[in-house]
Amino acid sequence: VTPSLAVAAQGRTAPHGHVVDPQDAALAFDAGAYTTLTVTVDGQPVKVRAYKELCYVATPVAAAAQQSGIFGSTTIDNTRCGYQSMNVFVPESAFDDQRAPVYFAVNNGGWMASYIKASVNDGASYNSATSNVGAALKAGYVFVDVANRSRGLVGADGSSPGKAPAAAVDAKAAVRYLRLNDAVMPGSAERIVVNGTSGGGALSSILGAAGNSAEYDSYLAAIGAAGIDSKGHSTLRDDVFAVAAYCPITDLGNADTAYEWLYNVLGTRDATGSNATPEDAAEIAAGFPAYEKSLKLRDPDGSRLTADSMLDTIEKEVVRSAEAYMRADPANTVPALGATFDITSGGPGGSTTKSYVNDWIDVDNAADKVLSVDMAKYLTFVATQARLKTTPAFDAVGVHGNTTSGTETNLFGPYTQKYMNYTEWSWNHNDVAGDGSGLDDTGLTWDRYTAEKSTTLDDQIHLIDPMDFIGTNADTAPNWYVRNGTRDRDTSFIVSINLDRALEADKQVENVDYRLAWNQPHAGNYDVPEAMAWIAEVVE
Ligand code: DHB
Secondary structure (H helix, E strand, O other): OOHHHHHHOOOOOOOOOOOOOHHHHHOOOOOOOOEEEEEEEOOEEEEEEEEEEEEOOOOOOOEOOEEEEOOEEEEOOOOOOOOOEEEEEEEHHHOOOOOOOEEEEEOOHHHEOEOOOOOOOOOOEEOOOOOHHHHHHHOOOEEEEEOEOOEOOOEOOOOOOOOOOHHHHHHHHHHHHHHHOOOOOOOOHHHEEEEEEOHHHHHHHHHHHOOOOHHHHHHHHHOOOOOEOOOOOEOOOOOOOEEEEEOOOOOHHHHHHHHHHHHHOOOOOOOOOOOOOHHHHHHHHOOHHHHHHHHOOEOOOOOEOOHHHHHHHHHHHHHHHHHHHHHHOOOOOOOOOOOEEEEEEOOOOOOEEEEEEOOOEEEEOOOOEEEEEOHHHHHHHHHHHOOOOOOOOOOOOOEOOOOOOOOHHHHOOOOOOOOOOOOHHHHHHEOOOOOOOHHHHHOOOHHHHHHHOOHHHHHHHHOOOHHHOOOOOOOOOOEEEEEEEOOOOOOOHHHHHHHHHHHHHOOOOOEEEEEEEOOOOOOOOOOHHHHHHHHHHHHO
16 A cells, blocks of 8 residues: 555545545645745734645536636636635644644635635735634634535536535535545544535535435545545545534525515515515415424424414524623623614625614613514514515526526526526426426426426435434534524525524534624624634534
8 A cells, every 4th residue: 555545544434455546546635735824813923834726526627717706707727626626724833733623614605616715825914803714823723715616607518517516515525635634634634613604604504414424425426526435435424523604595495485484474575676576475485384394493492493483583582692792792782772873784896884773672781681672673674774685585597587586596407407496486487488497398397396307406405405414314513603693684594593403403413502693794704703712612
């Protein structure tokens, strides 16, 4: 056995006598192949070894030369491995530390493909109170920044090779690379802490939920991931130690239903700009009670979480959020009822600040207590400070003639098809002829299509949904930190609440720190000291 193959055999669960695969040898890490950077964290210089663009698959995707996404246009060099690679940054305190935690940042913004970034650069300066990267380096963690295929990716052949579950498969492949090479890489692949926001929060959640599930093996084999033998069986693990997920855009198969239910149940939806009618919204929302019931979740007090109790549950979470905020610092106050306050909303186009009058929450700042919340006014506030998504929020393409919506519809379907509806209502209401999606093109209702034709579509929805894996025999991460801003309107609060309640009920999960983050919009890593303190505690 050559040294690199000996290395490749580390961390395996396979019995003795197992033959190491050629692709695993191709994925061997070269410990000497780094450049040394100097960055500044809190004014102190830190030397960092940078391993750039480590390709974590043996057969990376061939991408079209020109890609355009929500963050602009990118020119692709296919001699590099931009979509299935990661940058690894090792701070000097971890150069020889085999036990250092690995802070594994996924991207996947917009649920889109993410191309490898520069990440950490020589001369960069960080404040560890506001930068998760700076804080991770300061804490002596190995910082890994991961790219992945996902929707929007155009293949060299014009196809769409980023369809679900590509993002999840790639993230698993990256974990497998770290396990394969654990003995020669600084840090411990047994102490991976995954971090991501929004589309990345979703990717973190499925990665954390579905550890070692054999359902991904064929997808992993297809990309030449580490630890898949010649028979297609897994010989390496891809479970992770912890997840720190912000505003996960997940449970996509049910996100539309939950969204329309939440914003219509009290009549708070402003349907301006939507090409769907209030009747459409009501039809979509109608599926929510049965869905919520099917999850069989419970609130912390032991009572069942159902559509009937959901508004109370959200209200309690909002109260808990505001009280935690007030308690955290005497300087933290919630505006009085009737007081004007400013809200800054970020976004790709820059940030804007607008004034609002608090008409929904009444607190006693001195006692750190919430006195009352008006849920209808709260939901109206959420829906006005950043306009709600139009109906349907996540599966809008093909519905009422719409071919351009930016919703997740292009995450599903075969590589050869631009988009495919993945929810019952949108499938049955697709009226764009020739798009290959919906009752109109296939002649099959959703029920019949999914029963007769769509193992692939079913798999795609399932393999990116943590709710399907938490509480099963998949090796779900034992530690979770989940945050969702109290004014985030990119998905309903129901999604993260359900995720939390499912995690709380999973016996494999030891530590769940869930909270709505007070007055935070759709964003992440806004609470670096708190999140890092949580990580420090769980990795101890
Ligand atoms: C993101 C935001 C969305 O509204 C969405 O549907 C998917 C992803 C994001 O910010 O990553």
